[in-house]
């Protein structure tokens with residue numbers, strides 16, 4: 001890649017030849033306000049917020065439609081450019097409602113941020129003169145539109161026309177009557193529709209699932225990996241522990257990873273956090289009766305001593321570290337080990353973009369550790385299941401299950417383990433990319449991670 005030199009606010013930068021100026025500014029951490037440009041959607045040039053001064057040009061230029069050239073001198077700060085931004089902002093806000101105190105986007109709204117940076121004026125508009133639009137339009141797919149808050153940046157419409165190519169959204173009418181709407185007879189309905197919520201720079205598009213659940217400044221984002229399928233989209237887990245309450249996940253958001261999911265994720269993955277918080281296994285059980293963790297360890301140990309033929313079954317969603325610990329444990333006790341993967345395959349789920357038909361996060365981890373998908377024998381004395389969802393056809397005299405959720409399958413002995421958001425670990429996605437996922441939430445006090453259970457069980461063995 002050939003590099004050229006440009007001067008931005010009196011500092012010299014080496015940048016790729018023919019790069020888009022707005023990309024250069026963003027990549028170098030130089031403050032530039034913008035609404036309509038988005039790395040995944042490209043330029044549209046409609047908001048005019050990204051104005052900069054360029055030496056030799058009479059008027060300010062938009063950075064999202066300017067390519068850099070060698071020796072270019074750019075100014076992003078100063079009285080003149082700030083006054084241009086202030087005027088454009090005033091134009092954007094002419095008909096904007098005074099909604100910030102009740103708006104769900106407060107705290108992550110570009111209009112709010114830019115007003116604080118460049119606006120700070122008293123509006124010359126009389127409140128009664130503002131043009132009003134519809135305040136609560138259910139677009140479908142969990143997306144609510146407030147037409148008055150829209151700055152007509154066209155990110156949402158470009159997403160449905162250029163990315164998903166489903167074309168449900170458009171901008172109709174002219175001037176101050178222009179507004180976003182669904183096309184006649186259509187609802188917003190595609191498996192990636194909720195991405196328009198993240199794309200919308202203001203509070204015009206909000207999530208039915210998240211709106212009014214939490215103020216965003218109370219949320220802690222933890223970097224993680226979605227386990228909805230084998231793609232391994234990078235996400236933020238936004239969670240909060242309120243006084244006297246459990247630490248709770250309120251939403252998943254896509255985290256940029258250009259090699260995997262770009263800026264986006266699917267709606268099913270986005271909403272999958274609800275499953276992490278419902279129907280959880282939080283207690284050890286023996287024949288459906290509650291027992292203490294220590295009693296579980298003793299009962300488990302007794303059964304292991306009595307059994308000759310032992311089968312260990314492994315869930316294809318476990319972290320690589322857990323799988324490796326289970327493989328080592330199987331060797332120690334002389335057990336067979338298998339992970340049938342056919343039950344994770346759902347052809348109707350996969351598509352040609354992100355969604356993968358294997359609905360498990362670490363199928364390649366099993367291959368990496370050479371864990372076979374075939375069960376070697378017909379009948380076992382003892383089955384030890386590490387959270388695999390389907391063991392109904394396995395014949396065993398006694399069964400033990402380490403599980404995250406309560407299951408309809410009967411197991412004689414049960415121990416609770418954390419879900420993926422409650423521990424750290426490594427996954428290998430369907431394209432062979434190894435990724436690390438962080439712990440967001442503390443697990444329930446009686447829940448031990450698999451490695452800890454195995455350690456405690458082996459301690460008894462000694």
Ligand code: SF4
Pocket residue numbers: 149150151152153154155156157180199200201202204205
């Ligand atoms: S709804 Fe949001 S994303 Fe769509 S045009 Fe309006 S401001 Fe832009």
Ligand code: SF4
Pocket residue numbers: 226227228229230231232233261265266267268269270354355356
């Ligand atoms: S495509 Fe798969 S990994 Fe990505 S968000 Fe959807 S379910 Fe999660």
Ligand code: FES
Pocket residue numbers: 033034035036037044045046047048049050062063064065
């Ligand atoms: S970001 Fe450049 S015109 Fe909108």
